[in-house]
Amino acid sequence: MNIKAVCFDMDGVIVDTMRHHVEAWRHAFNENGYEHEELVFYLREGMPGKNTIRDVFEHFNIVINEEKVEDIYVQKRNYFKKHAQYEYIEETVSTLKALSKKQIPIAVVTGSRKEFVSEVLSRLPVTFDIIVTGDDVKEGKPSPEPYLLAMGRYSFKPSEWLVIENAPLGIQSAKEAGAYCLAVETTLDAKYLREADQIIRPKDLLHNVMNLIKL
Structure with missing residues (x-):
């Protein structure tokens, strides 16, 4: 890998x-x-x-x-x-900061509308290299289109992408796009996330991501 x-x-x-x-x-x-x-x-x-x-x-x-x-x-x-009121997931923010510091390209792929995505991402301490929203695609998850669109912005192979997901349709989308998928148990139990390559608790996110990209 x-x-x-x-x-x-x-x-x-x-x-x-x-x-x-x-x-x-x-x-x-x-x-x-x-x-x-x-x-x-x-x-x-x-x-x-x-x-x-x-x-x-x-x-x-x-x-x-x-x-x-x-x-x-x-x-x-x-x-x-x-x-709606929302809070950022601290373990993910820490992971984003670490990746940004190491200059690893980071992307966000979501089915949410561009307006809401812009609001959320503007408050983060990192800048994403690629942003794909629900407004950018014809077919959303579980179609692989959203992740393939993100992958197309770089010359990396699909297998050289790590995707962080938390839901079955997102996992299906990532896997059909050819990525390695890490599922985080933030909203659903592991039994719903079995199609992922690996399932972890939020507290283990940073360690596992860094281990997978060997940093």
């Missing part, structure tokens, strides 16, 4: 936002007469917003029109904007 660049998911990896996203999703669905447990949305983390709505209804064999999709999407976004 010869890792030359590291790519991070954002929600649930860099910032502790997933519980707020899930709360917003549940609120929006409830407002439209549908009650779903939290796991329904945690398992779809990384999927673009409208695709999440379509996928949930398809999973429960419910047919809806695009107008309803748009309504739920807007309600979710508005609720999240109004109520």
Whole structure:
């Protein structure tokens, strides 16, 4: 293994936002007469917003029109904007600082909107070399497109990329893109992260990343 660049998911990896996203999703669905447990949305983390709505209804064999999709999407976004508060995940920030100091290229690949991504990243003490948001791709996770887009900015092989993820769809996206995937148990238990090459606790992130890139 010869890792030359590291790519991070954002929600649930860099910032502790997933519980707020899930709360917003549940609120929006409830407002439209549908009650779903939290796991329904945690398992779809990384999927673009409208695709999440379509996928949930398809999973429960419910047919809806695009107008309803748009309504739920807007309600979710508005609720999240109004109520969400977030904190950075300290172990990830420490890892980002260490990589930046060693001049290892770092990227962020997220399904979140560019507006929110810019807000989050502007408060970090590091600068990302590559940023891919949900607005930059036609197909979001679990498609490999987001990670392939990031990888295309450098001449490194896909196998020379390390991806840090925390959700099944993100892991699938990273693996299909050809990267080595390290899964962090920030929002889901290890049993949901089995497709990753390695599963760790947040406290072990810095050590494992540095060990994988041999620094």
